[in-house]
Amino acid sequence: MTALVITTNYGVExxxxxxxLAALKEAGVPVTVAxxxxxxxQTLVGDKDPGETVTPNMTLADVDPAGYDVLVxxxxxxxxxxxxxHDEAVALVQTFAKDGKTVAAICHGPWLLAEADVAGGKTATSYPSLATDLRNAGATWVDEELKxxxxxxxxxxxxxxxxxxDAFSTAVVEAAR
Structure with missing residues (x-):
């Protein structure tokens, strides 16, 4: 199994x-950052303070979703x-869902599910401020550590x-095994 993590170049928590990413690597799961x-x-801590920098392996436009089993x-x-x-990010989410693969999103990440029009009929959690967005996209929102x-x-x-x-990373690793 292989994992793909997608992000922008600025502002990811x-x-x-x-x-x-570390949990996947420690578990021996091949992982690509696009x-x-x-x-x-450039990551941020708390949406404001500069954090670590991470080097991506490729661009969103260069990803072939057929080569991955889990999208993070x-x-x-x-x-x-x-x-x-980013149209490429939206298309990746749509392709993973259409192909019956696993999509994992944390905090504000589920905004992409709404944008990709794949949230309908799903039960999900997120940062609380996204609850209305997810409900409007057809999802059932719950306040749980992991859904x-x-x-x-x-x-x-x-x-x-x-x-x-901890719960999220464990679930992602389990999905990628």
Missing amino acids: QDELVKP AASTDAI IPGGTINADTLRT RCEANGWTLLTSRTPDDL
Whole structure:
């Protein structure tokens, strides 16, 4: 199994990128990080303070979704809001859902599910401020550490905040095994 993490080059919440990435690597899961460009990804801590930089392996436009089993969408308000404006990111989510694969999104990451029009009929969690957006996109929103939903022929894993990263990262690794 292989995993793909998608992000923009600025504004992703540091721990929501680096912790699932580290967990996948530690579990021996081949993982690729794709961003809008091949420039370094500048993470943020709490949406404001500069965090670590991460080097992407490729651009969103260069990803062949057929080569991956699990898609991971980290949050960060700036990242998530910008990522949903990238047609390539929207198309990746749509393809993973259509192909019956696993999509995992944390915090503000589920905004991309709404943009990709794949949230309908799913039960999901997110950062609380996205609850209305997800409901308007046809999802049932719940306030849980980790929500796994198998509806509509594909698996969705969602979590609320960086506080839920242990459960989220464990679920992502399990999905990629």
